[in-house]
Amino acid sequence: MPELPEVEALRLSLQPHILRQTIKQVEVRLPKLVSAKGTARQASSAKKDEFENKLSDRQILNLRRRSKNLIFEFDNGSRLLVHLKMSGQLVFQPKESSQNQLEPIVWGGHPIELSEKELPNKHTHIIFWLSNGTLYYNDVRQFGYLLYYPSQKSLDQSGHFDKLGLEPLDKEFTLENFKTALLKKKGNLKKVFFDQEVVVGLGNIYADEVCFWAKVRPSRSVSSLKPKEVEALHEAIITILPLAVKAGGSSVANYLLADGTKGNYAKQHFVYNRGGLECKICAATLSKTKVAGRTTVYCPNCQK
DNA sequence: CACTAAACCTGGGAGC
């Protein structure tokens, strides 16, 4: 899925279109996406009906984010939690917009191609008709989920957020708090960043990018880190993530912003998806390995 | 308890 910068950039691009708007109607085309999370989900017509009925006529008051989850807040206190997993998209089409506009769309100073001209398409699984346009949930791999909760309390009690660590864009993400949480953990950095329990929002792209920026290899065990390195990792996280949000996130394959355009941060990747290529800093050949079961790229010269 | 592999899916790219 999109990692934190992608989810946050999507939230920021979607929010102005949908705030204060009312959902007129909902169509669930793939019922398993609105039932349980995780594996072996059963298609459930009861869940589909509940989802469509409960969300109809609701006004959207807020769109929030916790870790990589998006949370829609409605006028009656109910909530909708959306997790995009690997390939989920939320694309908004304003009413009466010229559908096949030829003018280039500009994001971050660069013209971007429209990637999904025709909506709905065969990967559109949920459609929300709003008063001012249509919101499409598309998901090629169907790993994502959209869960309805009747209240904030029921969402809080769902267990969804129980194990999540610090929000890296929040004030509470201080060096002290990061250090305290990090040093409780065992294992290598890649694994620790992946499990979301110290700091949330990093995935395979930003775990590698953060380690590169901090000049530390992703395979380094937490216990081997020097204080300066912990400091550099903290600095890397609070530097890179906002830059990536500002660039609209990284579009690797499926990720899109709410208007159907792509994020630009992939151009600025130093290591992700660059195994075997030259390091942008020292020109050494970047090493491609597996750490914590995931493809990992680092510079054997820059990173210790 | 810690770590790894499999599972959930479809599609794109590489190699033959």
Added chain:
DNA sequence: TGCTCCCAGGTTTAGT
């Protein structure tokens, strides 16, 4: 053109 194999922004669950 087409087939097979491997890989993919995540997370949970089963297995060793």
